[in-house]
Amino acid sequence: MSWNTVELEWDGDVATLTVDRPEAMNALNVETLEVMGEAITEAAAEDARVLVVTGAGDDAFIAGADIAYMQDLDTPEAQEWGELGHDVADALAEFPAPTIAAVNGYAFGGGCEMALACDLRVASESALIGNTEIDLGIIPGWGGTQRLPELVGDETARRMIFLGERLDAQSAAEAGLFGDVVPDDELEATVDELADRLAAKPAVAMRAAKQTLNQRHEGSLTSGLAFEKRTFGSLFGTADQREGMAAFLEDREPEFE
Template identity: 70%
Template sequence: MSDWETIRLSFADDVATLTVDRPDRLNALNVDTLEAIEEALDEAESEGARALILTGAGEDAFVAGADIGYMKDLSTPEAQAYAELGHRVANEIEAFPAPVVAAINGYAFGGGCELALACDLRVASEDAVIGQTEIDLGIVPGWGGTQRLPRLVGDEIARRLIFFGERIDAQDAHEHGLVGAVVADDQLDDHVADLAEELAAKPRTALAAAKEALNQAHETSLESGLRYERRLWSGLFGTHDQREGMDAFVEDREPEFE
């Protein structure tokens, strides 16, 4: 296993947990941390993780955002490179071949919110506070927020959150559809672990195909998406998990997926 200074990657059976570990900086994302996340995603995939949890160390923050101390004096070319790195990490989270669950355990601002948006599912603790806060720094979301947020919460809510730089609590985030569940602070880890364990028990190939098709829905027309779904659906026939799942159903027993 790799040795990183600002993140941790651990495994419990088929579930990987990637923790951003800069609690003294509220887990803010600098270049080293983003590059380490890229490496950890590759390692989790190579180790065959069937579900991935993304969270932050400490009690105060999931990821409080990009590292403003690093950003403030960037030139335009340097800012472009930083944006490309952030986009690459978010895209790799979105394309990870297993479900990714964000356990939002505190502040999730700016780039932290954008990493959460790239996850498949989001669970927040009651004390979590979330927002695309870049406007008050004189910039806009730069790691996918202007594109992923309206897809998740709708255009009007996304514009309000981005234009005003609002910081919203977990319950408001849930009402807007920004997170799928809110749980007590002391229940977050167990809740997300149970969720990830349940996902990891699903048939790997079918779950990866489901994620791929759902992601495609945001990228193409309905007609093209439906064609894509048909190809994925029919391509699963003949796989072990398809045969096992259907045999188990007919035989009234629990399936044993690969």
């Protein structure tokens, strides 16, 4: 199936969801998030044994969220925006079969958070990843504050979020964000092989394995995500948020108070 900004393609029991906005470096707007949710639901309904998530083109996995859209949101609107992003990230995290993020370029902000929500991450050598929201006057709002420490540890997560650090693929792999880093022209083949191996495993046992792994942080993650959603929305309308996003859109350094 395909939508205007998302494609869902099948190869046997493996479904691949491609965010298809290369002219915007696959940045996520409302329409794209909504149809991503529909595509994930469709893949689950059709009993995909593996779901791969990637971005169209050669430059970006998902470069982030649509900052031009976010710039003038008030707090209630930002809460709704945060809820929408959480819904999609949660759908990936709770997908009944394994999910793989094929990170083929920039994965910043919301793009990083979508990768974090997947079970496994494979990156091309040219990939860059980071929770860069602090320079926009906000915080990660789609799960980053809760999922990133799970992968890289508290110290590294705090440095990445506090400083808005962008890690190259090898540094990210050393930190625990990527399981594999491969040459750019080998990413698709590597992910295909991994997906085929996963799809060949017993589906019922695989579902049970994923549910059990996810259960380990069910209580604290749920409360943490809820707190993140409230805090994310509350930052919209602040002087820092307005200045951070204006500076980004005007291609200049922000001047925070």
